[in-house]
Amino acid sequence: MVELHGKRAWDLRPVPWSDLREYTRGLADDGTILLSYGTGPRDKLATKRQLRAMGLRPGGQDPVAVLYFRCRKACRLTFANLYLVEKALPVRPMTPARQAALDKAMAARRTCRECGETGYAELPKAGRTCEPCRYTLGLLDPLDYLHDFLAGESTFGPAGHAALERDLTCGLAAVIPIHRPRRTSGTHTHRTEVRSA
Structure with a gap:
């Protein structure tokens, strides 16, 4: 880790x-040359990402x-190692064996450890278990949205669904915002609503 103490003066070396x-x-403390932003030759020096x-x-x-x-967003100094472009080597080509190894690793991330099925998306790191298996193992909350679809039993009865819809519609009516005044050439005017008879 590079640490800077105080302001750095220009140095001819x-x-x-x-x-x-x-x-x-x-x-720097380890003897590496320090360059500030915009001072390094872009045709001779590059970061790892630029080399890639x-x-x-x-x-x-x-x-x-x-x-x-x-870095203004993080409010701190950021450091990047610079390498010589002339000493850089070409990226190793993707061989069929490497491609097969990457495909196998990505498939392992999508495969459920309980049922062995491979899905289209990566499973969570904690357990690598699909949602139906999580429910079967008791890891899925009964109030979760998947409960009705996976178990085939309804969480609410007809009265419960009616009460839920009533609560949602009453709650949404209270949240609908009132029209705000808009500015037109510096003066406040209220929006006019067109009402049909």
């Missing part, structure tokens, strides 16, 4: 990506510099 000395922001977009990977090389900038 030799750098690995150029024969000439260049201005940097000094050295170019179809390259670092290939075992250590970072030659650390880019730092202030």
